[in-house]
Amino acid sequence: MTGRWLITVIVLSTMSFGCVVSKRSVQRWINMKNNEIVAYEDIIAELEHENAKLRAKQAHTASEPAGETEADDLNIELPLEDEGSSAPRTPAELEPTQGSARALFDSEATSQSAAVREALSITHLGLDVRAVAIHGRSDSNPDAVLKVIVQPRDQAENVVPVAGALTLVVLNPQLRTRVARWEFGAAQTRQWIEKASHDAGLHVPLPGSGKWREDQDLDLFVRYITADGRRLEAQCPLRSLEPAEPSRWSRRAPANGSRGNSVRAASATMTGRVRVPANSLPEWSPRR
Structure with a gap:
């Protein structure tokens, strides 16, 4: 047991x-x-x-409009247009699409270094606006368009005709709307160089400018990127000009007599029968 x-x-x-x-x-x-x-x-x-x-990044990319320029734009802020306004609107065809305004110099190393050396002396811009006649479909009725001569200048006011990337914007200061915009690379502006002493500079035509009404008072803003990467800006009004009657613009002389490298607003010296309003410069500026 x-x-x-x-x-x-x-x-x-x-x-x-x-x-x-x-x-x-x-x-x-x-x-x-x-x-x-x-x-x-x-x-x-x-x-x-x-x-x-990743989803947030894709949504941000999809919300950006196609063809948007980089942040190195002229920064001209315009309010939304009033759809109920009876004011005339600018034609849509005046918004050309050109290449990027970046300063891309694809020439040989020798010519590129020479352009950089010449560009180092540039301190400001001068603008010369002219009305020129070009032959369209009918030779008997030539079309009148505006041509802008962009004149890079040194401290001694000598024109330095060197190619550079250009951005041109035409604005209506009354309606506060953008009328047209052009962007040209340095390779494209090289073909417009004129080295004649009296017309030296970059002769830039404004396609479609002949369609603007003669009574429109518009303003032109120009940005020029030098071969060494500096950005120079100038502005001037566009008025109805007779052919061969130039509207010459140069920078306003500084009060203290010094010549800095910064770009100054253009001051007017008009010739002939050009109409100039009392307030020739716009009240607002792309530099905000």
């Missing part, structure tokens, strides 16, 4: 010890799986964060 009780006690002890060992193993396995779950949750959270950033 005692032997049976002894065997029973041994069996029960063995079973109890086995249950304890089994519980510890199960708990260890559960803890390991919980750690794996936490690690996977961290990975999922990181992936969701990256996905949200």
